[in-house]
Amino acid sequence: MPSNIESIFARQRATREERKAEDASARAARLKRLREVIVTRIDDIEQALHADLRRTPNGGKEGEIPTVLAEIDNNIAHLEQWMAPQAVPTSPHFQGSQTFIQYEPRGVVLLLGAWNFPFALVLQPLVPIVAAGNSAMVKPNELSPATSAVVAEIIREVFEEQDVAVFEGGIEVAERLQQLPFDHVFFTGSPAVGRLVMAAAARHLTSVTLELGGKCPAIVAPDYDLVDAAGKVTAARFNNAGQLCLSVDHAWVPRAVVEPFCQIVGAVIDKLFYENGELQLNRFPRLVNERNFDRVLSYIDDAVARGARIVRGGQSDRASLTIHPTVLVDVPKDAKIMHEEIFGPVLPVLAYDELCEVTDAIDSHGKPLAMYVFAKKKAFVDQALLATSSGGVTVNHVFMHYVEPNLPFGGVNGSGMGRYHGHAGFLEVSNARSVFIQAESLAD
CATH class of the missing domain: 3.40.309.10 (Aldehyde Dehydrogenase; Chain A, domain 2)
Structure with missing residues (x-):
């Protein structure tokens, strides 16, 4: 059991304002670094996937690795546009006032990965979490231990713990993490475990993204x-x-x-x-x-x-x-x-x-x-x-x-809630903050 979960959570909360103030280039730089490290570790990733699930290596041409790289590229390409305040038409009664939506990070996000695609289902949702200016505490799935280890190594090489921290281990680690008052929880897994995650989040009124399943x-x-x-x-x-x-x-x-x-x-x-x-x-x-x-x-x-x-x-x-x-x-x-x-x-x-x-x-x-x-x-x-x-x-x-990267992906009711991929992912882990500024009330 990691001994520093609570202290890292406190550090991430204490540095929320710093990340929120960063511009698109600073956030994109973290994503670029993540991409570079993934590309250098393709052989290690594929060997881990083979060890966990007997997946056949293909040089990173198909499967989980290109999915993550595509998500990184899409976020980098559009991040400045997505971060920009969205102007909202002002009603006639308030002509001259300013009205817009400002997308701010939710804060500290708990990311719980799945075992069936243990690389992509950790790093693909991590991309919009970072792009939107959040920090993350990440728990890869223990049922795919080889991939969990490689994912942890990549995260530790790319990120400072105050931005993204990773914790390996079993159910007891996940349960301890869920005791903390996160700003958002992102979980991929079974509906049965999803109910437990949602119940734990409800104690803190924490918002959730649940990517579940069902009989398709x-x-x-x-x-x-x-x-x-x-x-x-x-x-x-x-x-x-x-x-x-x-x-x-x-x-x-x-x-x-x-x-x-x-x-x-x-x-x-x-x-x-x-x-x-x-x-x-x-x-x-x-x-x-x-x-x-x-x-x-x-x-x-x-x-x-x-x-x-x-x-x-x-x-x-x-x-x-x-x-x-x-x-x-x-x-x-x-x-x-x-x-x-x-x-x-x-x-x-x-x-x-x-x-x-x-x-x-x-x-x-x-x-x-x-x-x-x-x-x-x-x-x-x-x-x-x-x-x-x-x-x-x-x-x-x-x-x-x-x-298709421009289509939001997610479930409904028993198959999940929330959407991600592309712009939908950025919006999912952002707070759409409505701002009204009274006409001529502020000086430059």
Whole structure:
């Protein structure tokens, strides 16, 4: 347990005014330094991700590293514009007065990272926290210890503790941090832990950003190309072995084409992850730990016991924490896998006759973080959007509402609250301060 948590928190509070007074160039300089250090540590980052999750290194060309670098570049490019006071039209009754919104930092922010993308889900939200002039106390996730260690090294190399401090450790460290009266808390993780984070923040009336998850559905319309839909759904579902909050949790397919859809999914799985009938472990990440390995297997076993059929996969290896890409059909509504976020390499394919069956089912499970609609007709998409609610939507593709830097990203209700990415991230960790100056009341 770190002994200096409270003293560093006090130092960060004491230096809030200094950071608030800094101009865009000073804040951008910190971000540039962060970028430089990340680029020099690409090999270390990728080796850590391989150690934690068996991710295949790619030289920083894809995945978490370019996501963070893009966020840094976007913030640096627009920071001066975002920091500028926003003029507001004055009503006729107050003509001659000045009215504007001034974006000031919230203050000291607690940032709690996630284990499934343990690099990006710490450093990507850290970027707007720094850009907006806040300080941060950062807790990487202990379930990805190798990446946590590298992230801590990067933060300590780039930042002074009074600006950004990092604390490694387990749940007890997170709980001790949450006892402090932060100005804002940014958490990425499960809805269950999100409730605990929000309850702790409520004791101090601290604002929160919760990036959670949910059962993100894909809906395939009767007129849509099955090959295209199945390929994109498969890539999304089994990315990071399904340990992704944006992953397709389950797919709704017209009843008449469930079998051919599953056959195409199987062919895509073969192409992506197998060679001569053998799963290539260097292409497929592992489950993060035995607890999650057992949890996912229990969902499969429960579904099969209730009448579901495994049409692909089902094999597992505890020694390597590997569950083969698995496809289920005929999954009953009361199966656990239909009520809990799967967060593993299992795809239930569900049959439907009318779109209303799908939208009613989605609505009954709460508002997901994402929804994916594959359709040729605008009317089908419009009806799917009208009858559901979710944090974001991508039509005829996957993840694109997350990738586009100008779209705010976040959940709603059970899948989260608050938005970040690009300008939305800057606004999320800023206080929009309304300023009214009486006409001719101030001298230069």
